[in-house]
Amino acid sequence: MEKRVGAQSVKFNDPPYLVSSASIVGKMEDEGKLRGKYDVVLEDDTWGEKSWEHAERKMFEQTVRLTLNKCGLKTGDVDCLLGGDLLNQLVSANYAARELQTPFIGMYGACSVMAESLLVASMLVDGGFVSTAACVAGSHFSTAERQFRMPLELGNQVQPTAQRTVTGVGCAILCAQPLTNGLSLYQNIRAVGGTLGRVLDYGITDVSNMGAAMAPAAADTIATHLTDWGRTPSDYDLIVTGDLGRFGVQMLHELLAERGVDLTGRHLDCGMTVFAPEQDVQCGASGCGCSAIVLSAHLLGKLEAGDYRRILFVATGALMSPATNMQGDTIPCIAHGVILERSAT
């Protein structure tokens, strides 16, 4: 069976099973819309470590361990760990991979990394190169702010277009075969295909307006996906975007309308799903962890329960850099998509 579909998409012959997921989040994330759904909630965002960066890498490592524990697997069962974070040189992922001692493929796609990892891991599993893969992505509000914007100690005011970086890590385990140990969290969820994204740039330079920067990349990947697969939004119970936020979502719908695609009633943006309106986070949530925790703590359970039968998970990344921003460059963005289906039982 042909595994290439259209210009940018792939279809799996023997779709990998998504058998487990877990999430660890900050206190404020658990006070939002998905309260009570996360596995571990930090009391404070240093988690007993001497720096936020150390807390972030601990979250990263512990989320992978927890996801494995939940389905009765050990780190030694993982053939490959794929993932990344927002910090320079992917330090959270690298230091976690050092502790986990699994083979590791470091990926950078900013906030698109959960979909990027799931898509590449699915190809490696379906291709027969890897039996069990762990996909992980995370971010931390306090490390991201000081790296990308301003030291928190300055107490800067937040712009109305800004989104708040999620303090959270989400992980999912893909397997070539269903688990036989009876401990699989999900019995019926499979990754059946996806679409690789291209880098797009609509000329946005405002690092506090990520949603507007990312919307064109999300629109391009969704429209390309539908064309490649010969589908319409009605073929999906839900099309999920990573962290476009309020303005980004509006732009996405306008851009897709221009291409004859109507997402009405079938779209969920993870950036609008983490924090509640009364939490005063302007346009919503963002960060690698945003789509990763919403997938891990919320969407997979809904799929397994049969509330959704098929979703398209499109995580979106603003590939911004403080260095190039200061050199006057605009913000390029990318989005990758993965189809997750509940198989009929």
Added chain:
Amino acid sequence: MEKRVGAQSVKFNDPPYLVSSASIVGKMEDEGKLRGKYDVVLEDDTWGEKSWEHAERKMFEQTVRLTLNKCGLKTGDVDCLLGGDLLNQLVSANYAARELQTPFIGMYGACSVMAESLLVASMLVDGGFVSTAACVAGSHFSTAERQFRMPLELGNQVQPTAQRTVTGVGCAILCAQPLTNGLSLYQNIRAVGGTLGRVLDYGITDVSNMGAAMAPAAADTIATHLTDWGRTPSDYDLIVTGDLGRFGVQMLHELLAERGVDLTGRHLDCGMTVFAPEQDVQCGASGCGCSAIVLSAHLLGKLEAGDYRRILFVATGALMSPATNMQGDTIPCIAHGVILERSAT
């Protein structure tokens, strides 16, 4: 046929063809041991751009275009671009991918990225998900120094253990089938398998001693590879490491000797292959571009000519970060390996 080999290795059923390569380097690189072998040599390291960062991304984009041109392909023929660089947020790769408009998978493994990209791309091609993949890695001395160490304007003295980051980008094209246009640079080179690396850390904190930090990761990947495949170094005409430099090479040989592996007479370190001794670069060359240009400009030609029949290409990455270094962390490292063979004709 089983595609998993041992603990960390893979073997391809239908090994991808490596059909073209190209390199663009700085002036000083062309004054070294491989003088005259590179495709394009910059007159000065800004290449007419307003910043070194802009020059680096131009090199990145132009190397991909050149590699495609050399074998009669266009950017539209590329199903997936894989690669990365050393700059925060992979800006060189991202901005190049924006211009090239090919689907893009951003990878971060510091100087291991050429092997990481080749290995993942080979799996995607062998798995049938992608027909043509471009793998690219690059670095720039002047952008790396100011990001990782000190502003060049300070005129700091260099430490004796230091290596000089290569200003150079190398690219290679992998195809599922041989080219039928008669323009293939290489007729006989195939990627037949490889080994995924783990993150190791021997406690080095000195950012001017990358070779010592990376040697344990290289030793681990090489030893694991040989065990997984049931081979000895004599099964290879050459085992290539990325950029260990003089001290790193010495450490590698000692670490492998402890594991009963003797590389004598079969080892080439790209870090010792770029600059000539009289160029006064202390322990040698480093950077993502180092192994990428030596592979593209030198090793592939030797393979095609039949000087080598089988090589193991192991690129090594020091996953160091100025931020975590200042927080007292040691430098974790990783190495991935790919087997390149000249098929009998």
